[in-house]
Amino acid sequence: QSATTLYGVVDAYFSYGKMGDNRKTGIDPGGLTGSRVGFRGTEALGNGVAAVFALEYGLLNDANEGIGTTGLRARQQFVGLKGSFGFAGLGRQYAPGYYVFKYDAAIGTPWGPQAMLGIKAGATIVPASPARANNALNYISPNMGGLTVNTIYAFSEENQATNRRQGDRFSIGAEYANGPLGANVIYHLGRNMPAAVGRDDKKEWYAGGSYNFGVVTLLASYQQVEQDSDTNKVYQVGAIAPVSSAGKLHFAIGRLDHENSAMDATNLTVGYGHALSKRTTAYAFATRVNNDSAQDATFVASAVGQTGENSTSLMVGVNHTF
Amino acid sequence: QSATTLYGVVDAYFSYGKMGDNRKTGIDPGGLTGSRVGFRGTEALGNGVAAVFALEYGLLNDANEGIGTTGLRARQQFVGLKGSFGFAGLGRQYAPGYYVFKYDAAIGTPWGPQAMLGIKAGATIVPASPARANNALNYISPNMGGLTVNTIYAFSEENQATNRRQGDRFSIGAEYANGPLGANVIYHLGRNMPAAVGRDDKKEWYAGGSYNFGVVTLLASYQQVEQDSDTNKVYQVGAIAPVSSAGKLHFAIGRLDHENSAMDATNLTVGYGHALSKRTTAYAFATRVNNDSAQDATFVASAVGQTGENSTSLMVGVNHTF
Amino acid sequence: QSATTLYGVVDAYFSYGKMGDNRKTGIDPGGLTGSRVGFRGTEALGNGVAAVFALEYGLLNDANEGIGTTGLRARQQFVGLKGSFGFAGLGRQYAPGYYVFKYDAAIGTPWGPQAMLGIKAGATIVPASPARANNALNYISPNMGGLTVNTIYAFSEENQATNRRQGDRFSIGAEYANGPLGANVIYHLGRNMPAAVGRDDKKEWYAGGSYNFGVVTLLASYQQVEQDSDTNKVYQVGAIAPVSSAGKLHFAIGRLDHENSAMDATNLTVGYGHALSKRTTAYAFATRVNNDSAQDATFVASAVGQTGENSTSLMVGVNHTF
Numbered sequence: 001q002s003a004t005t006l007y008g009v010v011d012a013y014f015s016y017g018k019m020g021d022n023r024k025t026g027i028d029p030g031g032l033t034g035s036r037v038g039f040r041g042t043e044a045l046g047n048g049v050a051a052v053f054a055l056e057y058g059l060l061n062d063a064n065e066g067i068g069t070t071g072l073r074a075r076q077q078f079v080g081l082k083g084s085f086g087f088a089g090l091g092r093q094y095a096p097g098y099y100v101f102k103y104d105a106a107i108g109t110p111w112g113p114q115a116m117l118g119i120k121a122g123a124t125i126v127p128a129s130p131a132r133a134n135n136a137l138n139y140i141s142p143n144m145g146g147l148t149v150n151t152i153y154a155f156s157e158e159n160q161a162t163n164r165r166q167g168d169r170f171s172i173g174a175e176y177a178n179g180p181l182g183a184n185v186i187y188h189l190g191r192n193m194p195a196a197v198g199r200d201d202k203k204e205w206y207a208g209g210s211y212n213f214g215v216v217t218l219l220a221s222y223q224q225v226e227q228d229s230d231t232n233k234v235y236q237v238g239a240i241a242p243v244s245s246a247g248k249l250h251f252a253i254g255r256l257d258h259e260n261s262a263m264d265a266t267n268l269t270v271g272y273g274h275a276l277s278k279r280t281t282a283y284a285f286a287t288r289v290n291n292d293s294a295q296d297a298t299f300v301a302s303a304v305g306q307t308g309e310n311s312t313s314l315m316v317g318v319n320h321t322f
Numbered sequence: 323q324s325a326t327t328l329y330g331v332v333d334a335y336f337s338y339g340k341m342g343d344n345r346k347t348g349i350d351p352g353g354l355t356g357s358r359v360g361f362r363g364t365e366a367l368g369n370g371v372a373a374v375f376a377l378e379y380g381l382l383n384d385a386n387e388g389i390g391t392t393g394l395r396a397r398q399q400f401v402g403l404k405g406s407f408g409f410a411g412l413g414r415q416y417a418p419g420y421y422v423f424k425y426d427a428a429i430g431t432p433w434g435p436q437a438m439l440g441i442k443a444g445a446t447i448v449p450a451s452p453a454r455a456n457n458a459l460n461y462i463s464p465n466m467g468g469l470t471v472n473t474i475y476a477f478s479e480e481n482q483a484t485n486r487r488q489g490d491r492f493s494i495g496a497e498y499a500n501g502p503l504g505a506n507v508i509y510h511l512g513r514n515m516p517a518a519v520g521r522d523d524k525k526e527w528y529a530g531g532s533y534n535f536g537v538v539t540l541l542a543s544y545q546q547v548e549q550d551s552d553t554n555k556v557y558q559v560g561a562i563a564p565v566s567s568a569g570k571l572h573f574a575i576g577r578l579d580h581e582n583s584a585m586d587a588t589n590l591t592v593g594y595g596h597a598l599s600k601r602t603t604a605y606a607f608a609t610r611v612n613n614d615s616a617q618d619a620t621f622v623a624s625a626v627g628q629t630g631e632n633s634t635s636l637m638v639g640v641n642h643t644f
Numbered sequence: 645q646s647a648t649t650l651y652g653v654v655d656a657y658f659s660y661g662k663m664g665d666n667r668k669t670g671i672d673p674g675g676l677t678g679s680r681v682g683f684r685g686t687e688a689l690g691n692g693v694a695a696v697f698a699l700e701y702g703l704l705n706d707a708n709e710g711i712g713t714t715g716l717r718a719r720q721q722f723v724g725l726k727g728s729f730g731f732a733g734l735g736r737q738y739a740p741g742y743y744v745f746k747y748d749a750a751i752g753t754p755w756g757p758q759a760m761l762g763i764k765a766g767a768t769i770v771p772a773s774p775a776r777a778n779n780a781l782n783y784i785s786p787n788m789g790g791l792t793v794n795t796i797y798a799f800s801e802e803n804q805a806t807n808r809r810q811g812d813r814f815s816i817g818a819e820y821a822n823g824p825l826g827a828n829v830i831y832h833l834g835r836n837m838p839a840a841v842g843r844d845d846k847k848e849w850y851a852g853g854s855y856n857f858g859v860v861t862l863l864a865s866y867q868q869v870e871q872d873s874d875t876n877k878v879y880q881v882g883a884i885a886p887v888s889s890a891g892k893l894h895f896a897i898g899r900l901d902h903e904n905s906a907m908d909a910t911n912l913t914v915g916y917g918h919a920l921s922k923r924t925t926a927y928a929f930a931t932r933v934n935n936d937s938a939q940d941a942t943f944v945a946s947a948v949g950q951t952g953e954n955s956t957s958l959m960v961g962v963n964h965t966f
Contacts, residue, residue: 004328004644006648006683010697010723012734014781023808026801027734027779029721037683037699039328039359041644043601051602051642053332055359055381057388059699061721061735062779066701066712068388077351077383079332079642090334090349090640091383135349135384137336157348164345279687280695318734320695320723322648322685326650326966361650361681363966365923373924373964375654377681377703379710390710399673399705401654401964412656412671412962413705457671457706459658479670486667 006322008037010061013283013317017300020309024301027062032109032273032283032319035059036075037067042082049083072129078138087140095133096150096173096186097125103184103208103221105238105252106269111287111299111313113236113254113267114221120256120265120297121232123225124169124188125206133169146178156191166192183209193227202227208236216241219252230259246275250285262294279321287313328644330359332383335605335639339622342631346623349384354431354595354605354641357381358397359389364404371405394451400460409462417455418472418495418508419447425506425530425543427560427574428591433609433621433635435558435576435589436543442578442587442619443554445547446491446510447528455491468500478513488514505531515549524549530558538563541574552581568597572607584616601643609635650966652681654705657927657961661944664953668945671706676753676917676927676963679703680719681711686726693727716773722782731784739777740794740817740830741769747828747852747865749882749896750913755931755943755957757880757898757911758865764900764909764941765876767869768813768832769850777813790822800835810836827853837871846871860885863896874903890919894929906938923965931957 013031017024029035038056045051058072059065068074080089106112108127118126125131133154141149149172156167173186190202208221220237238252250271258264271285289297289311296303298311335353339346351357360378367373380394381387390396402411428434430449440448447453455476463471471494478489495508512524530543542559560574572593580586593607611619611633618625620633657675661668673679682700689695702716703709712718724733750756752771762770769775777798785793793816800811817830834846852865864881882896894915902908915929933941933955940947942955 004330006328006650008648008683008699010699010721010735012723014734024801025808026799027781029735039330039644043599043642043644045598045602051598051640053642053644055330055332055383059721061699061718061723063721063736064717064776064778066388066391066710066717069391069710069713069717073386073388073391074383077332077381077385079334079383079640081640090336091332091351092385132386134386137349155348157346164347276695277687277689280689318695318723318725320687320697322683322687322697326652328650361652361966365921365964365966367921367924373920373962375964375966377652377654377705388710388713391713395708395710395713396705399654399703399707401656401705401962403962412658413654413673414707454708456708459671477670479668486669 004039004041006037006039008059009033009035009319009321010059011035011317011319012061013315015300015313015315017298017311017313019298019301019303019311020306022301022306026300028300029059029061029063030110031285031315031317032107032281034072034075035061038075045081047083049081051079052082052087052089053079075132080138084142086142087138089138091136092132092134093136093138093152095124095131095152095154095169095171095188096175096184097123097171097188097204097206098127098131099173099175099184100125100186100206100208100221101127102182103210103219104236105219105240105250106271106285107250109269109285111285111315112252112269114234114252116267116289116297116299117234117236117254117256117265118223120263120295121223121225121234121258122202122227123204123223123232123234124190124202125186125204125223133171146176148175148177149173150175163192169193180212181209183207200228232259233257248273256295256297258295260294262292264292265295265297266290267297281319283315283317283319285315287311326361326363328359328361330381331355331357331641331643332381333357333639333641334383335637337622337635337637339620339633339635341620341623341625341633342628344623344626344628350622351381351383351385352432353607353637353639354429354603356394356397357383360397367403369405371403373401374404374409374411375401397454402460406464408464409460411460413458414454414456415458415460415474417446417453417474417476417491417493417510418497418506419445419493419510419526419528420449420453421495421497421506422447422508422528422530422543423449424504425532425541426558427541427562427572428593428607429572431591431607433607433637434591435574436556438589438611438619438621439556439558439576439578439587440545442585442617443545443547443556443580444524444549445526445545445554445556446512446524447508447526447545455493468498470497470499471495472497485514491515502534503531504533505529522550554581555579570595578617578619580617582616584614586614587617587619588612589619603641605637605639605641607637609633648683648685650681650683652703653677653679653963653965654703655679655961655963656705657959659944659957659959661942661955661957663942663945663947663955664950666945666948666950672944673703673705673707674754675929675959675961676751676925678716678719679705682719689725691727693725695723696726696731696733697723719776724782728786730786731782733782735780736776736778737780737782737796739768739775739796739798739813739815739832740819740828741767741815741832741848741850742771742775743817743819743828744769744830744850744852744865745771746826747854747863748880749863749884749894750915750929751894753913753929755929755959756896756913758878758896760911760933760941760943761878761880761898761900761909762867764907764939765867765869765878765902766846766871767848767867767876767878768834768846769830769848769867777815790820792819792821793817794819807836813837824856825853826855827851844872876903877901892917900939900941902939904938906936908936909939909941910934911941925963927959927961927963929959931955
């Protein structure tokens with residue numbers, strides 16, 4: 001009856017971090033990509049149309065936690081239809097901004113400039129949880145000569161009598177992928193977000209691209225987050241260079257230009273990934289963050305009480321996909 | 323080693339509700355049937371006896387929730403034996419009252435009169451969570467010429483020194499299914515339930531039936547809930563009519579006759595289900611609830627502060643079984 | 645793509661307990677072995693090396709709980725490499741002390757003397773949750789003529805600025821298994837554990853063994869837990885005797901010699917397990933606990949307010965592995 005696929009990622013790494021006088025050593029989950037377990041399936045309905053679903057949950061595989069019991073609980077949970085018209089789905093789904101990991105030389109890792117500085121900018125256009133949307137309608141166009149348009153509308157369902165659209169989210173992205181070139185332009189709108197009387201709409205823009213020159217792929221992006229007359233900006237450039245049939249070097253640098261200039265930060269990340277097989281990758285990454293006096297961006301080390309200090313993090317781990 | 327089956331339901335729908343001045347729009351999970359994921363298996367032990375189990379969890383597939391992390395966590399979790407003697411199981415299991423969805427033209431949907439008014443009557447004989455029992459022994463007889471007897475005893479385990487049976491539940495149902503006719507008579511007893519000194523036993527009776535005339539199936543039920551000298555009653559009738567090889571119309575109306583006459587309510591539900599395949603169904607339903615002055619029954623719209631107002635709900639969605 | 649195995653245990657039993665005036669009757673989960681569901685897999689990487697993982701969660705299959713949502717959430721969650729060098733893994737893993745169930749005639753059941761008295765002694769060398777370690781590096785040697793060395797280091801990650809190793813755990817076990825003889829010597833060290841200024845290190849020793857004489861297997865162990873100049877000791881002996889091709893008798897007795905002599909206790913457990921098949925076992929066990937005046941060890945009955953009373957528990961259930 002069922003052609004359901006059980007799939008997932010188990011990723012764990014040794015981590016060391018230093019920030020000011022703070023140091024931390026440990027084993028952590030989900031470095032290269034987030035640890036997860038999921039179920040997905042497709043059923044042909046005829047006329048080229050198929051029903052599709054995915055139920056995918058986050059795992060904290062260094063801790064005493066169940067399937068989606070804390071933190072990132074659900075990565076995505078949707079049911080939808082797929083066909084020549086594209087894809088339409090209902091549930092908890094990714095906003096277009098999630099896919100910026102494609103233009104990030106740190107491939108969306110939580111220590112890379114794109115994820116870390118994007119979150120510090122207040123962005124939902126990040127390769128991380130803020131890009132996920134509950135109560136969402138998602139429509140993705142068919143591929144039109146390399147161009148795909150992805151839109152989502154997510155209901156906040158927070159207030160029923162008045163201000164019914166407060167907290168609602170709308171996003172659209174136009175992605176182009178053809179041969180060596182990839183690019184994406186994304187707009188995210190969050191109405192009075194987080195839902196609160198007196199907050200303006202949050203408006204975000206992003207443009208990113210990558211070009212594969214063979215010996216190296218260059219990647220770059222620019223994004224801004226506007227709300228309540230403040231504008232935060234994130235600039236990011238990087239390169240991925242294959243050094244063998246199995247190994248790749250990663251170099252990424254990003255800058256957060258915060259509305260509050262004491263909250264600017266720079267993230268420099270370098271790393272190496274080595275494919276042990278098609279489904280298993282060993283990796284080592286190092287990240288240096290320079291924080292201005294009121295900023296506390298960091299990865300491994302706890303930032304409690306360390307605002308304004310610089311931060312160094314080292315991650316060595318293994319990522320296994322099943 | 324393992325012939326375990328992974329199975330489930332992903333159901334999501336667009337919802338709109340109005341109650342008094344309240345309105346709500348959103349995407350919600352589990353309309354036609356509850357979203358779930360489960361594992362089940364059977365092992366032959368010889369002599370026609372088999373070990374059977376099911377582990378089945380609720381999903382909120384519009385939200386950032388894991389497998390059974392909130393609300394309805396476990397649907398059923400049991401291990402048991404099956405053979406010519408019938409079935410005997412241990413764990414969290416369905417009481418006989420769960421199966422009343424078979425005599426409900428709204429097929430147990432949470433917006434239908436059977437589920438909504440049954441819950442408002444304080445019933446555990448409902449096609450919903452109150453019918454599930456923890457710490458339970460379940461025995462189901464073999465099919466005897468169409469007749470099946472289903473009994474359950476559930477321990478409250480709440481108080482150890484005195485009143486040890488306070489909160490215990492006992493249920494029995496006699497179901498008959500033969501050709502076009504189906505019927506079920508059910509009795510639920512909850513001792514001093516919810517477990518509290520000074521509460522009487524809760525005693526519930528239900529009788530329901532259905533007859534398939536071909537062009538239409540007619541369904542009807544009556545139930546009552548007695549506790550502390552109060553008696554609430556729910557009357558329900560309906561029809562399911564196939565309109566094509568794939569389409570079915572649903573019509574159900576129910577009345578709650580509450581001990582407190584200001585808490586009476588009427589639910590009228592009409593709907594259409596269209597089978598896109600064996601495992602995928604699209605559906606649209608509308609429900610109107612008329613509440614007396616102290617009642618607040620509703621489906622989509624929040625009832626906070628809307629007591630005594632009438633309610634209208636519209637649901638459009640897709641149900642996918644895997 | 646995936647050769648992932650879905651596996652698990654569903655175990656439920658009827659329980660009756662008495663302690664002083666307290667009595668309790670119910671249905672409980674995980675008697676013979678803990679109820680669980682898990683996913684595991686292996687991927688060959690070449691040169692005899694394989695990537696391996698396990699994601700395994702506890703189930704309370706008598707209750708309204710999801711996969712790992714309460715109590716014992718994760719049993720183990722790791723990714724690692726296996727080869728001629730042995731096994732090395734990262735994640736939440738078993739410390740060597742978990743495997744003492746092999747030298748326990750009550751095979752690690754929570755009512756047996758090894759588990760119950762070990763926990764009352766404050767041990768992490770127990771066939772139960774305290775032996776599991778988060779944030780852990782595990783290395784297991786290859787089998788060297790029957791001898792296997794198992795080590796684990798687990799980071800507490802609790803304090804970053806000072807006392808960084810407070811709460812860290814280190815364990816080592818040397819296990820020998822050859823023909824009828826099995827033995828294990830284990831050392832567990834918990835630095836200032838539970839992590840708190842002013843606590844000494846917790847140091848635990850264990851030695852256990854078993855010998856299969858054919859008509860009966862004899863098992864015995866001794867362990868001690870030292871902390872803050874206190875030493876608690878647990879002595880345990882037992883026997884497992886096959887009485888038919890499917891049936892086994894279990895007899896285990898253990899004594900807790902607590903630093904506080906009013907907290908001593910004796911546990912006597914007898915039981916019978918009957919294999920209905922390779923994967924399904926029916927069982928019946930009885931446990932008697934004699935508590936000194938300040939001890940409250942018990943299994944089924946609630947110990948609230950019953951300190952110093954003796955306790956009797958009866959368990960009858962079925963264990964199914966899939």
